[in-house]
Amino acid sequence: MHPKQIIDDFKSMGATFVLESDELYIDNPENIYPELEELAKSYKARIVAFMKGNYSDQDHAVKQTIDKIVNCFLRTDEVVNQKIENWIGDDPVSVELILTLFVELGENGWMNLKESISNFENEKTDKLSKEIFDRAMAYFKKGA
Template sequence: MHPKQICDDLAFLGSPLVLDGDDLYIENPENVYPELEEFVQSYKKRLIQYLKGGYSVQDHKVKQTIDKIINYFMGIDQEMNPKIDDWFNHDYDSATKAARLLVLFWENGWRELKESVSNYESEETDRLSIEIYDRAMSYFKGNKV
């Protein structure tokens, strides 16, 4: 989910997100359910990046693509799965890179598989994510391996 949407939804509930340095707070937390607070916490790193103005449209495209790939590996039904399946069946290097990315997230502490990987991203995962995204876009635009 795009950080802007999360911020807008919380503001609509009367509990906007407030950035204080590198800390993130929910104003009027009594207006939101604990599950929503946990959801916000799972996206904390991206939310802070967005609120500081460092989250671009391109960043979102890359991260959204990686989220779809993770859902694919977890067996979550999504419209994109047949396309990802076709891509990985024709581009083994991309499938291997995606598996390596999951290992890196795990090494960075990602244990709750239904939780966003946002807080477990690093320079290395960002670089690999961009490489995977570029390969995916190339494949889906017809540049088959």
């Protein structure tokens, strides 16, 4: 989910995000459900990056693609799963990169597989994610 969408959705409910010294706060948290506050926490790193102006459309495209790949591996019901499965079935190098990404995320503390990877990303995972994204886009552009 794009951080801008989260911010806009919260604002429409009367709650706003405040960033103070890299700490993220929600003004008027009583206006949102606790589940939504948990959602915001799970995307905190991306929301902070967006609010600081460090989250581009390209960043989102990469991260959204990786989120879809994670969901595919976790067997979440996604329409794109078959496309992803076809791609990784044809590209063992990408499978190796994805597994390396999962190991790195695990080393960063991602243990609850139902939790967004957002707060466990770092420079190394970003580099792996970009490489995976580039391989996926190359595969789909050639019409496979």
